[in-house]
Amino acid sequence: MDDSFFLFDCGEGTQYSLFKLQPKIVNKRLCLAVSHMHGDHVLGIPGLLLSLGLSSRTRELMVLGPRGIRGFVRDVLRYIGAMTPYAILFHEVRDGSEGEFCGVKVRVALGRHTATNYAYRLDGREKPGRFHPERAMALGVPRGPLWKRLQNGFPVTVDDKIVEPKEVVEPSTRGASIGYSGDTRPSRKLVDLFRNVDVLISEATYLDEDRGRALENLHSTASEAARLAAEAGARHLILTHFSSRYKDPLVLLEEARRIFPRVYLAREGRRFLLTPEDLLSRDEPFY
């Protein structure tokens, strides 16, 4: 997002997938956003940090997460006698935390799970539209301060003729927004956090027929994830974190699609591309 990479949670083995899908990530601006301190969400962090070091990363790395994330990383690295050749910046978040990390606006809300769980929302910056110098020249606007005025959104007058910015500058595009739920029951707080996001990435551990388990373990069903997306006005929904009790997670997609049509399944190695018009899969199969 805006030339920054955000990694939400990092279970065991994540580094292998990450380096395969993003071999050039080593020295990119990277923020690891951790939802909660359960093993399947954090046990891959030390290995990822080590491998980035062995790959000669020098750029600082940002880690957001609940209280304990800093101690966990620090203590594990101490036990294995490892120092990273780059700085790791930690920010332990709370309910309502807001800030800019890796150039992206981040907001945090507390979920409801068996461990303290935080959901994240990212909002990319609005990008100015492309300026067309050849159009400005054709309209008689000379290179120089007048171009700057047009790029900044003000009309200029040339030879008693008014040139409007829209004649030479394409419309600005608002930044993309992404929500990530972590592991949680749905809640009003999450609906508010995820208001109008372009993409909501939500856990969908169970089918509605196993809602008793979702209530017991404080997870969401596919239907509940779909309703969360609908109530928040999300444009697209990506489901993830499926219970292994379902041989084929397509059943979760089908359940969610009855409530929210623009829903997709996260699968190992699947990449999505968000465009102003749509969410596209960069890989086959896509469903």
Next chain:
Amino acid sequence: MDDSFFLFDCGEGTQYSLFKLQPKIVNKRLCLAVSHMHGDHVLGIPGLLLSLGLSSRTRELMVLGPRGIRGFVRDVLRYIGAMTPYAILFHEVRDGSEGEFCGVKVRVALGRHTATNYAYRLDGREKPGRFHPERAMALGVPRGPLWKRLQNGFPVTVDDKIVEPKEVVEPSTRGASIGYSGDTRPSRKLVDLFRNVDVLISEATYLDEDRGRALENLHSTASEAARLAAEAGARHLILTHFSSRYKDPLVLLEEARRIFPRVYLAREGRRFLLTPEDLLSRDEPFY
């Protein structure tokens, strides 16, 4: 070994391979023997312990390793809020440690690496040969205490005729012995530890042409592993822990084979079966 499983070291992702290769390991007698506290040797331990718990293991699990292994496991489980539904017994080893763990005689020697590294030797119990009741009957030995005497290796007299144990009991088989080097330079101490083992599993990080790196990082070359096996009188040698600088680790095999012919490469998912006569691969390809 003798119905016990030993897992030497446990890097990130080991649990996935282990459950694939040994799906029934969940409640088996299991000993994890850790050579040293580097990330590629220990970062898979917490995830394995969690998954064994989620698979409802109830049997205690033994962990051998250097000082720090107990604190590492305890602290990581505490950070992720996990309790295992089975007991974990720790034994922090030292140079010269000896003991019986999971029914197997274990000996430990200090290696020479950038972290405190221990090499392990396992010696299985001698197994009594099979007793053939039908042969005893045919020789006129009645079921009862005389059978026991024969099984214990004493001749018996029936109707003034002497029956020797070897007539009714197959020869006993000595227990198999296995050595594992961890990460280390070769040394006299290791030659002594690995004397006459059936199988030596040795690191072979480098080729001899990169011996400078082996000296700097305190690893072994393939030739050095082969010489260690030859000097110790090992029957078979399995090489593991290859530097990623070699596209195809076959070059390491070739280098070692010039010195020690009965050498094999450990590869992801490859299983070996040790018989009294030979070391067999249970999988193709084998080389």
